[in-house]
Amino acid sequence: MSKTYSQEQIFKILSEIPDPEIPVINIIELGILREVKFVNDECVVVITPTYTGCPAMKVIEDDIKIKLKEIGIEKVKVELVFSPAWTTDWISDEAKEKLRAYGIAPPDHSSQDKKVLLGKARDLKCPQCGSKNTEMISQFGSTACKALYRCLDCKEPFDYFKCL
Amino acid sequence: MTVQEAKFEYLLRLGDSSLIIGHRLSEWCGHGPILEEDIALINIALDFVGNATSLLAYAGQVEGKGRDEDALAYLRDEREYRNLLITEQPNGDFANTIARQFLFDTYMYFLYEELKSSKDETISAIAVKSHKEITYHLRHTTEWMYRFGDGTVESHERLQNGLNDLWMYTSEMFDMDEVDAILIKEGIVPDLNKVKVSWEKRVHEVIAEATLQIPVTVFKQKGSKEGKHSEHLGFLLAEMQYVHRAHPGAKW
Structure with missing residues (x-):
């Protein structure tokens, strides 16, 4: 059948x-x-x-x-299955746009920041107003795949889909 | 000891360490110093428990006696557990937890880096996945190391105390026995001396930059590889396994 x-x-x-x-x-x-x-x-x-x-x-x-x-x-x-390991690069561009519209900053198109050990955070655009004047509040957000940021211009907190 | 038996034993060591440290971290739920940190600790706990699920599920398959990840997690007693002693140590204050996580995360980071090239496909796949996650954990704990170490007199002292208390549990991370020897020969696991070199370098760098001191501890506590644990594990298991054992086979 x-x-x-x-x-x-x-x-x-x-x-x-x-x-x-x-x-x-x-x-x-x-x-x-x-x-x-x-x-x-x-x-x-x-x-x-x-x-x-x-x-x-x-x-x-x-x-x-x-x-x-x-x-x-x-x-x-x-x-x-675990292999090949899931990566945020598999999220399509259309889906990234949907994430942004939903209020979640989509992941950058690059996996695994090598500077990760040094604790450097990246510049992110606010999904609400588009400002790059944002800061990380916590690397761990509402779910395992997200970090918590805030926009210093529009003052809105937002989720960022972490690069993996 | 056959390769299969050695592999089962090794998977228990990895899986149990993840499970126990994950459970310890979960005890912070609702007790974190700030909300964001509460969420962070629980996210990390979730990653470790997830990682333990994969490792113990595979351990059960390798053993071939019909035990799944739940049977291995909930129906073994203390002496059958193979987690590193550092993972079962109580949370203490927040600085103490950070010290424990930093020492353990750095170890797992370099161990998984090596395990990525394991000749066992499943171990390699789990290592690739886990290495990505542990990278985030390590970044998080390393930041706290700097903040506390190079912070106030109080935070510096508390973190130093945490490191001093836990240091004696670090040497067994690099002990090798027959299990390692068999699997190294097969190209399945790395020589832990290699991991030790990377671990020491990184730990020394961070401790120095955080203006802390490497603890001077002569005594080295060992035993986890033979299932000899500190008194803390029994209490942890009693809490973790209670529901499963009280209601066998319960589902919802």
Whole structure:
């Protein structure tokens, strides 16, 4: 029965699943959904966590099963892979724009700041007013993948999606 | 000892250290000195527990006796735990926690850097992922090292006390035994002497820049690799494992 759907169609259906913490982008735009394949009559969906301890992974797994059950695919296996390790570079430009519009400063297009050990923070644009006059309040924000900043011009605090 | 047995043992050492330090950090929830720091400590705790989940899940597969990550975390007693002694030490004051995290994070940072090139694909994949996370943790704790060390007389003294108290637990991080020897030969894990050189260099640099002193401790406490722990681990496990053991197989 599940063979009546192509991988492309499955991808399209799964693109309706939002990230539980950041509902403006879906799991494909975020780069969490890696692969869909059929093994015998089972639909295998491969996902990768943003952070190893990300509590949203279990919710995403359940969402995938529910979504596929809705279209009649009962035999679903969700596999978790760590390699290649998730990176913020997988977030598409459109998704970055959606993040910004949602009030989260998107990650820069460069992974792993080498200066990280020296504790240097980077210049960030405020997602509200666009000012670069911002400062970091804390490297750890409302979720594992975000840091907390504030804009010194419009005074708004905002989340920054950390580069990984 | 077979390679498989050595690998299981090594994964417990890594996984247990992450789990126990993650649990210790989680005790800060609602007690952090400021809200942002409370959130930071719990984020870091979450990373460590997540990391432990991956390592212990893999340990269970390697062992092949049907134990999953939960069975390994909740149904083993003290003597079966292989976490480094430093990870089970109580939080103390905030400076003490920072000292513990700094010494441990620096160790994990250099250890995972080496494990990235492990010939075991799963260990390598977990190391790549964890190294990215630990980089953020280390940056955070290093900043506090400077702030406290080069801060007020009070903050300097408290951090120095923390370092002095914990220093005797650092040498066992670099002890190697049969498990290491077998896995080094297979290209699965690094020689810890290599990690030690990087660790010492970095720790000495930061301590000097933070105007602190390297503690002079002659006594070195060891034992975690044989499951000999300080008295603190038993109490920690009692709290961590209570619900799981009181309600076996419970789900929600």
